[in-house]
Amino acid sequence: MRIRIADVTKQYVREGSLRTAADEPPALDHISLDIADGETVSVVGPSGCGKSTLLRLVAGLETADSGTVYYDEHDVADVPPQSRGIGMVFQDYALYPTMKGAGNLKYYFDVHRRTEEESRARAKEIADIMGVGFELLLGQQTTTLSGGEQQRVAIARCVVRDPTLFLMDEPIVNLDAKLRESTRMEMAKLLKRYGVTTMFVTHDQQEAVFMGDRIALLRAGRVVQVGSFDELYYSPANLFVASFFGSRPLTVLPATVADRAVHAGEVSWPLPAGLADRLAPGPVRVGVRPEAWRVAGAEPGQGAPMAVDRIESVPAERLTLAHGTVAGARATVVVPAGTTAEGLRLVPDWDAAAFFGADDEVALHTPGPPDFF
Secondary structure, eight states: OOEEEEEEEEOOOOTTOSOOGGGSOOSEEEEEEEEOTTOEEEEEOSTTSSHHHHHHHHHTSSOOSEEEEEETTEEOTTSOGGGSOEEEEOTTOOOOTTSBHHHHHHHHHHHTTOOHHHHHHHHHHHHHHHOTTHHHHHTSBGGGSOHHHHHHHHHHHHHHTOOSEEEEESTTTTSOHHHHHHHHHHHHHHHHHHOOEEEEEESOHHHHHHHOSEEEEEETTEEEEEEOHHHHHHSOSBHHHHHHSSSSOOEEEEEEEETTEEEETTEEEEOOHHHHHHSOSEEEEEEEOGGGEEEOOSSTTSSEEEEEEEEEEEGGGTEEEEEEEETTEEEEEEEOTTOOSSSOEEEEOTTTOEEEETTTOBEEEOOOSOOOO
Protein backbone atom coordinates (compact mmCIF):
# COMPACT_ATOMS: atom_id res chain seq x y z
CA MET A 1 0.00 0.00 0.00
CA ARG A 2 1.28 3.45 -0.92
CA ILE A 3 1.09 6.23 1.70
CA ARG A 4 1.00 9.85 0.59
CA ILE A 5 1.08 12.71 3.09
CA ALA A 6 0.13 15.92 1.29
CA ASP A 7 0.87 19.35 2.81
CA VAL A 8 -0.20 18.37 6.33
CA THR A 9 -0.21 20.86 9.21
CA LYS A 10 -0.95 20.12 12.86
CA GLN A 11 -1.07 22.75 15.60
CA TYR A 12 -1.42 22.26 19.36
CA VAL A 13 -2.40 24.93 21.89
CA ARG A 14 -1.87 24.08 25.54
CA GLU A 15 -5.14 23.86 27.45
CA GLY A 16 -5.65 26.89 29.69
CA SER A 17 -2.92 28.87 27.93
CA LEU A 18 -3.57 32.49 27.00
CA ARG A 19 -1.52 31.97 23.85
CA THR A 20 -3.38 31.46 20.58
CA ALA A 21 -2.60 29.02 17.80
CA ALA A 22 -0.83 31.85 15.96
CA ASP A 23 1.60 32.18 18.90
CA GLU A 24 2.57 28.49 19.00
CA PRO A 25 4.92 26.87 16.48
CA PRO A 26 3.11 24.06 14.63
CA ALA A 27 3.93 20.46 15.54
CA LEU A 28 3.78 19.64 11.81
CA ASP A 29 4.38 22.45 9.37
CA HIS A 30 3.18 21.72 5.79
CA ILE A 31 4.71 18.25 5.66
CA SER A 32 4.62 16.20 2.47
CA LEU A 33 6.02 12.67 2.26
CA ASP A 34 5.50 9.76 -0.12
CA ILE A 35 6.07 6.13 0.96
CA ALA A 36 6.01 3.60 -1.87
CA ASP A 37 4.22 0.26 -1.67
CA GLY A 38 6.41 -2.15 0.33
CA GLU A 39 8.95 0.52 1.25
CA THR A 40 10.28 1.20 4.76
CA VAL A 41 10.89 4.87 5.50
CA SER A 42 12.70 5.78 8.70
CA VAL A 43 11.52 9.06 10.20
CA VAL A 44 14.33 10.55 12.29
CA GLY A 45 15.12 13.83 13.97
CA PRO A 46 15.79 15.49 17.33
CA SER A 47 13.34 15.32 20.21
CA GLY A 48 10.22 17.42 19.67
CA CYS A 49 10.59 17.66 15.89
CA GLY A 50 7.19 16.01 15.18
CA LYS A 51 8.13 12.40 14.44
CA SER A 52 5.56 10.72 16.69
CA THR A 53 2.89 13.29 15.82
CA LEU A 54 3.34 12.44 12.13
CA LEU A 55 3.04 8.71 12.82
CA ARG A 56 -0.08 9.20 14.95
CA LEU A 57 -1.63 11.31 12.21
CA VAL A 58 -1.00 8.60 9.61
CA ALA A 59 -2.55 6.08 12.03
CA GLY A 60 -5.66 8.21 12.50
CA LEU A 61 -4.98 8.87 16.17
CA GLU A 62 -4.57 12.58 15.38
CA THR A 63 -6.49 14.81 12.97
CA ALA A 64 -4.71 17.23 10.64
CA ASP A 65 -5.64 20.91 10.76
CA SER A 66 -5.00 21.05 7.02
CA GLY A 67 -3.67 18.74 4.34
CA THR A 68 -4.53 15.15 3.52
CA VAL A 69 -3.29 11.61 4.20
CA TYR A 70 -3.89 9.14 1.39
CA TYR A 71 -3.80 5.34 1.47
CA ASP A 72 -3.47 4.24 -2.16
CA GLU A 73 -4.90 7.61 -3.29
CA HIS A 74 -7.89 7.27 -0.92
CA ASP A 75 -8.38 10.11 1.55
CA VAL A 76 -8.63 8.39 4.95
CA ALA A 77 -9.69 11.41 7.00
CA ASP A 78 -13.03 9.77 7.83
CA VAL A 79 -11.67 6.21 8.28
CA PRO A 80 -11.26 5.26 11.98
CA PRO A 81 -7.90 3.79 13.06
CA GLN A 82 -9.29 0.29 13.62
CA SER A 83 -10.49 0.15 10.03
CA ARG A 84 -7.25 1.20 8.39
CA GLY A 85 -5.52 -2.20 8.37
CA ILE A 86 -2.52 -0.97 10.32
CA GLY A 87 -0.24 -2.71 12.79
CA MET A 88 1.41 -0.52 15.43
CA VAL A 89 4.37 -1.21 17.71
CA PHE A 90 5.15 1.24 20.52
CA GLN A 91 8.19 1.67 22.74
CA ASP A 92 6.15 0.75 25.85
CA TYR A 93 4.99 -2.64 24.38
CA ALA A 94 1.27 -2.11 25.25
CA LEU A 95 0.60 -5.82 25.85
CA TYR A 96 -2.50 -7.16 27.57
CA PRO A 97 -1.11 -7.91 31.07
CA THR A 98 -3.79 -10.47 32.02
CA MET A 99 -2.99 -12.66 29.03
CA LYS A 100 -0.11 -14.93 28.23
CA GLY A 101 1.96 -14.40 25.11
CA ALA A 102 -0.27 -16.72 23.09
CA GLY A 103 -3.36 -14.85 24.27
CA ASN A 104 -1.93 -11.56 23.03
CA LEU A 105 -1.38 -13.08 19.59
CA LYS A 106 -4.82 -14.77 19.48
CA TYR A 107 -6.82 -11.78 20.73
CA TYR A 108 -7.24 -10.33 17.23
CA PHE A 109 -8.68 -13.62 15.96
CA ASP A 110 -11.04 -13.92 18.93
CA VAL A 111 -12.43 -10.41 18.40
CA HIS A 112 -12.93 -11.05 14.68
CA ARG A 113 -14.50 -14.48 15.33
CA ARG A 114 -11.89 -16.47 13.43
CA THR A 115 -11.56 -20.22 13.94
CA GLU A 116 -9.28 -21.73 16.55
CA GLU A 117 -7.44 -23.63 13.80
CA GLU A 118 -6.71 -20.42 11.88
CA SER A 119 -5.54 -18.66 15.04
CA ARG A 120 -3.24 -21.51 16.06
CA ALA A 121 -1.77 -21.91 12.55
CA ARG A 122 -1.06 -18.20 12.22
CA ALA A 123 0.55 -18.03 15.67
CA LYS A 124 2.76 -21.03 14.79
CA GLU A 125 3.83 -19.37 11.53
CA ILE A 126 4.79 -16.15 13.32
CA ALA A 127 6.62 -18.09 16.05
CA ASP A 128 8.76 -19.79 13.38
CA ILE A 129 9.65 -16.40 11.88
CA MET A 130 10.43 -14.77 15.23
CA GLY A 131 13.21 -17.27 15.87
CA VAL A 132 14.66 -19.54 18.51
CA GLY A 133 12.91 -19.57 21.86
CA PHE A 134 9.87 -17.57 20.83
CA GLU A 135 7.39 -20.41 21.37
CA LEU A 136 8.48 -20.53 25.01
CA LEU A 137 7.25 -16.95 25.43
CA LEU A 138 3.75 -17.85 24.26
CA GLY A 139 3.08 -19.90 27.38
CA GLN A 140 4.21 -17.24 29.85
CA GLN A 141 2.39 -14.32 31.44
CA THR A 142 3.64 -11.14 29.76
CA THR A 143 4.32 -9.48 33.14
CA THR A 144 6.99 -12.14 33.83
CA LEU A 145 8.88 -11.46 30.60
CA SER A 146 11.92 -9.25 30.23
CA GLY A 147 11.76 -6.04 28.20
CA GLY A 148 13.27 -7.69 25.15
CA GLU A 149 10.90 -10.66 25.38
CA GLN A 150 7.87 -8.38 25.76
CA GLN A 151 8.89 -6.42 22.69
CA ARG A 152 9.24 -9.64 20.66
CA VAL A 153 5.68 -10.56 21.65
CA ALA A 154 4.47 -7.03 20.80
CA ILE A 155 6.06 -7.21 17.35
CA ALA A 156 4.59 -10.67 16.77
CA ARG A 157 1.13 -9.45 17.84
CA CYS A 158 1.43 -6.68 15.25
CA VAL A 159 2.54 -9.06 12.48
CA VAL A 160 -0.04 -11.78 13.21
CA ARG A 161 -2.84 -9.44 12.06
CA ASP A 162 -1.33 -9.40 8.55
CA PRO A 163 -1.52 -5.58 8.30
CA THR A 164 -1.14 -3.59 5.10
CA LEU A 165 0.82 -0.89 6.93
CA PHE A 166 3.31 -1.07 9.82
CA LEU A 167 3.72 1.96 12.07
CA MET A 168 6.57 1.66 14.56
CA ASP A 169 7.28 4.34 17.17
CA GLU A 170 10.77 3.81 18.64
CA PRO A 171 9.96 0.13 19.24
CA ILE A 172 13.34 -0.96 20.59
CA VAL A 173 14.57 2.16 22.37
CA ASN A 174 14.12 0.60 25.83
CA LEU A 175 16.26 -2.46 25.12
CA ASP A 176 19.93 -2.82 25.99
CA ALA A 177 22.48 -2.62 23.18
CA LYS A 178 22.80 -6.36 22.51
CA LEU A 179 19.05 -7.01 22.58
CA ARG A 180 18.45 -3.95 20.41
CA GLU A 181 20.77 -5.30 17.74
CA SER A 182 19.21 -8.78 17.66
CA THR A 183 15.63 -7.42 17.72
CA ARG A 184 16.47 -4.99 14.95
CA MET A 185 17.70 -7.92 12.84
CA GLU A 186 14.46 -9.82 13.45
CA MET A 187 12.36 -6.81 12.51
CA ALA A 188 14.34 -6.21 9.32
CA LYS A 189 13.87 -9.87 8.40
CA LEU A 190 10.12 -9.60 8.99
CA LEU A 191 9.77 -6.48 6.87
CA LYS A 192 11.78 -8.02 4.05
CA ARG A 193 9.73 -11.22 4.14
CA TYR A 194 6.32 -9.56 4.14
CA GLY A 195 7.10 -6.49 2.03
CA VAL A 196 4.67 -4.38 4.06
CA THR A 197 4.80 -0.59 3.76
CA THR A 198 6.39 0.70 6.97
CA MET A 199 6.97 4.00 8.76
CA PHE A 200 9.67 3.54 11.39
CA VAL A 201 10.09 6.43 13.84
CA THR A 202 13.36 6.71 15.76
CA HIS A 203 15.77 9.28 17.17
CA ASP A 204 18.73 6.94 16.56
CA GLN A 205 20.42 7.63 13.22
CA GLN A 206 22.10 4.21 13.15
CA GLU A 207 18.73 2.53 13.61
CA ALA A 208 17.21 4.74 10.90
CA VAL A 209 19.94 3.75 8.45
CA PHE A 210 19.66 0.04 9.24
CA MET A 211 15.87 -0.19 9.03
CA GLY A 212 14.96 2.28 6.29
CA ASP A 213 15.06 1.98 2.51
CA ARG A 214 14.96 5.77 2.71
CA ILE A 215 15.29 8.25 5.56
CA ALA A 216 13.14 11.32 6.21
CA LEU A 217 14.85 13.84 8.48
CA LEU A 218 12.54 16.21 10.39
CA ARG A 219 13.35 19.50 12.08
CA ALA A 220 10.85 21.70 13.90
CA GLY A 221 7.86 20.09 12.22
CA ARG A 222 9.27 20.19 8.69
CA VAL A 223 10.80 17.56 6.42
CA VAL A 224 14.33 18.81 5.77
CA GLN A 225 15.51 16.08 3.39
CA VAL A 226 14.42 12.63 2.23
CA GLY A 227 16.73 10.08 0.65
CA SER A 228 19.16 7.23 1.17
CA PHE A 229 21.85 7.46 3.82
CA ASP A 230 24.48 8.18 1.16
CA GLU A 231 22.40 11.08 -0.16
CA LEU A 232 21.92 12.61 3.29
CA TYR A 233 25.50 11.98 4.45
CA TYR A 234 27.43 12.97 1.33
CA SER A 235 24.96 15.40 -0.30
CA PRO A 236 23.22 17.13 2.63
CA ALA A 237 20.68 19.83 1.75
CA ASN A 238 21.96 22.10 4.51
CA LEU A 239 24.24 22.33 7.53
CA PHE A 240 21.63 20.81 9.88
CA VAL A 241 21.51 17.59 7.82
CA ALA A 242 25.30 17.42 7.63
CA SER A 243 25.63 17.94 11.39
CA PHE A 244 22.91 15.44 12.29
CA PHE A 245 24.39 12.44 10.48
CA GLY A 246 27.69 10.92 11.52
CA SER A 247 28.81 9.07 14.63
CA ARG A 248 31.22 11.91 15.50
CA PRO A 249 30.71 15.66 15.26
CA LEU A 250 31.26 17.63 12.08
CA THR A 251 33.84 20.40 12.31
CA VAL A 252 32.21 23.67 11.21
CA LEU A 253 34.69 26.42 10.28
CA PRO A 254 33.49 30.01 9.77
CA ALA A 255 35.61 31.10 6.80
CA THR A 256 35.88 33.29 3.73
CA VAL A 257 36.51 32.24 0.15
CA ALA A 258 38.83 34.73 -1.57
CA ASP A 259 41.72 34.60 -4.04
CA ARG A 260 40.98 30.92 -4.79
CA ALA A 261 41.63 29.95 -1.17
CA VAL A 262 39.76 29.38 2.10
CA HIS A 263 40.69 31.78 4.89
CA ALA A 264 39.71 30.74 8.43
CA GLY A 265 41.06 33.08 11.08
CA GLU A 266 44.82 33.25 10.56
CA VAL A 267 44.86 30.09 8.44
CA SER A 268 44.69 29.96 4.63
CA TRP A 269 44.27 26.82 2.55
CA PRO A 270 44.53 27.02 -1.26
CA LEU A 271 41.61 25.40 -3.10
CA PRO A 272 41.87 22.90 -5.98
CA ALA A 273 41.23 24.57 -9.33
CA GLY A 274 37.87 22.92 -10.00
CA LEU A 275 36.48 23.76 -6.57
CA ALA A 276 37.83 27.32 -6.68
CA ASP A 277 35.97 27.83 -9.97
CA ARG A 278 32.66 26.66 -8.47
CA LEU A 279 32.71 28.69 -5.25
CA ALA A 280 31.79 32.37 -5.30
CA PRO A 281 33.96 34.68 -3.15
CA GLY A 282 32.48 35.59 0.22
CA PRO A 283 31.77 34.27 3.72
CA VAL A 284 30.95 30.57 4.09
CA ARG A 285 30.90 27.79 6.64
CA VAL A 286 33.08 24.80 5.84
CA GLY A 287 32.05 21.35 7.11
CA VAL A 288 34.81 18.77 7.56
CA ARG A 289 34.14 15.29 8.94
CA PRO A 290 36.70 13.58 11.23
CA GLU A 291 37.85 11.26 8.46
CA ALA A 292 38.16 14.14 5.96
CA TRP A 293 41.21 15.78 7.55
CA ARG A 294 44.70 15.07 6.24
CA VAL A 295 47.84 15.34 8.36
CA ALA A 296 50.24 17.80 6.70
CA GLY A 297 54.03 17.85 6.83
CA ALA A 298 55.87 19.39 9.73
CA GLU A 299 57.42 22.23 7.70
CA PRO A 300 56.22 25.76 8.58
CA GLY A 301 53.33 26.95 6.44
CA GLN A 302 51.98 23.47 5.74
CA GLY A 303 48.50 22.97 7.17
CA ALA A 304 46.82 24.52 10.19
CA PRO A 305 48.11 23.74 13.68
CA MET A 306 45.74 21.76 15.91
CA ALA A 307 45.67 22.49 19.63
CA VAL A 308 45.12 18.93 20.87
CA ASP A 309 43.27 18.32 24.14
CA ARG A 310 43.25 14.54 24.02
CA ILE A 311 44.34 11.57 21.92
CA GLU A 312 41.83 8.71 22.01
CA SER A 313 42.32 5.13 20.85
CA VAL A 314 39.20 3.28 19.64
CA PRO A 315 40.28 -0.39 19.43
CA ALA A 316 36.89 -1.69 18.24
CA GLU A 317 37.13 0.51 15.13
CA ARG A 318 40.94 0.43 14.87
CA LEU A 319 41.00 4.22 14.97
CA THR A 320 42.99 6.88 16.72
CA LEU A 321 41.20 10.21 17.28
CA ALA A 322 42.57 13.61 18.16
CA HIS A 323 40.24 16.08 19.91
CA GLY A 324 41.03 19.76 19.98
CA THR A 325 40.79 23.05 18.11
CA VAL A 326 41.63 23.88 14.48
CA ALA A 327 41.37 27.43 13.10
CA GLY A 328 39.28 28.43 16.12
CA ALA A 329 36.74 25.59 15.76
CA ARG A 330 36.30 22.41 17.80
CA ALA A 331 37.36 19.34 15.86
CA THR A 332 37.59 15.58 16.14
CA VAL A 333 40.09 14.16 13.67
CA VAL A 334 41.00 10.61 12.61
CA VAL A 335 44.81 10.47 12.80
CA PRO A 336 47.44 7.78 12.21
CA ALA A 337 48.18 5.45 15.13
CA GLY A 338 51.03 6.75 17.25
CA THR A 339 50.18 10.42 16.63
CA THR A 340 51.18 12.67 19.52
CA ALA A 341 49.56 15.89 20.69
CA GLU A 342 52.55 17.97 19.62
CA GLY A 343 53.07 19.55 16.20
CA LEU A 344 49.90 18.21 14.53
CA ARG A 345 49.06 20.20 11.38
CA LEU A 346 45.98 19.58 9.26
CA VAL A 347 44.59 20.21 5.79
CA PRO A 348 40.98 19.45 4.80
CA ASP A 349 40.49 16.84 2.10
CA TRP A 350 38.66 19.12 -0.32
CA ASP A 351 37.16 16.13 -2.16
CA ALA A 352 35.22 15.32 1.04
CA ALA A 353 34.51 18.81 2.43
CA ALA A 354 31.17 20.65 2.19
CA PHE A 355 30.44 24.38 1.98
CA PHE A 356 27.37 26.09 3.41
CA GLY A 357 25.98 29.61 3.44
CA ALA A 358 27.30 31.77 6.25
CA ASP A 359 23.79 32.89 7.27
CA ASP A 360 21.19 30.47 5.87
CA GLU A 361 22.88 27.02 6.25
CA VAL A 362 22.04 26.14 2.61
CA ALA A 363 24.55 23.81 0.93
CA LEU A 364 26.73 25.63 -1.61
CA HIS A 365 28.84 22.60 -2.45
CA THR A 366 28.77 18.98 -1.22
CA PRO A 367 31.19 16.19 -2.13
CA GLY A 368 28.61 13.58 -3.19
CA PRO A 369 29.03 9.84 -2.54
CA PRO A 370 32.62 8.62 -3.01
CA ASP A 371 33.45 6.22 -5.81
CA PHE A 372 34.34 3.10 -3.88
CA PHE A 373 34.62 0.82 -6.88
